[in-house]
Amino acid sequence: MLAQARCSARVALILLTGVVVAACGSLEGSGSRLISAVTPYKVSVVQGNFVSREQVEALQPGMSRQQVREILGTPLVTSLFHANRWEYVFTLKKPGEDVQTRKLTVFFDGDVFARSEGDDMPTEAEFVGTLSSRVKKNVPVLEATEAQLARYPAPAPVQAASVPAAAGAAPTSYPPLESATR
DSSP, X not given: OHHHHHHHHHHHHHHHHXXXXXXXXXXXXXXXXXXXXXXXXXXXXXXEOXXXXXXXXXXXXXXXXXXXXXXXXXXXXXXXXXXXXXXXXXXXXXXXXXXXXXXXEEEEETTEEEEEEESOOOOHHHHHHHHHOOOOOOOOOOOOOXXXXXXXXXXXXXXXXXXXXXXXXXXXXXXXXSOTTO
């Protein structure tokens, strides 16, 4: 009897496996919307030093290295072979979009800022706008028509006299937390 139950369970498992495999093949058409709706969360990746247009405009020839560092931050790349050059590289990777890379090179003449070269930098407001841009879904307008509102009559106001004052009423003042005799 036990062997017959095991054999039946095996046959049922084999049939169930066949049904599942057949169902997977039919998901290519109508079920693809279900599969595409279930996607993993993808995070935006920000790497490097963000340098805004305002920061680049604040640089003036003749500034010291320390002053440039206070405005732009620590450079991402410094080289022993190019001691008079600092590289600021910024990369933003958002899901479903191309990687955005911005580069700024700062040149020094000894310990004095000489010039800068690089990509056109966004303003701080433009950068914040790119971070907060999300896919906007179609949200329906949540307004009820007069006919819909008429189906639900307004509740009658509660009369103050109908509620007993002593039954569960909250006190209007509380005793002090500490004694006054300290």
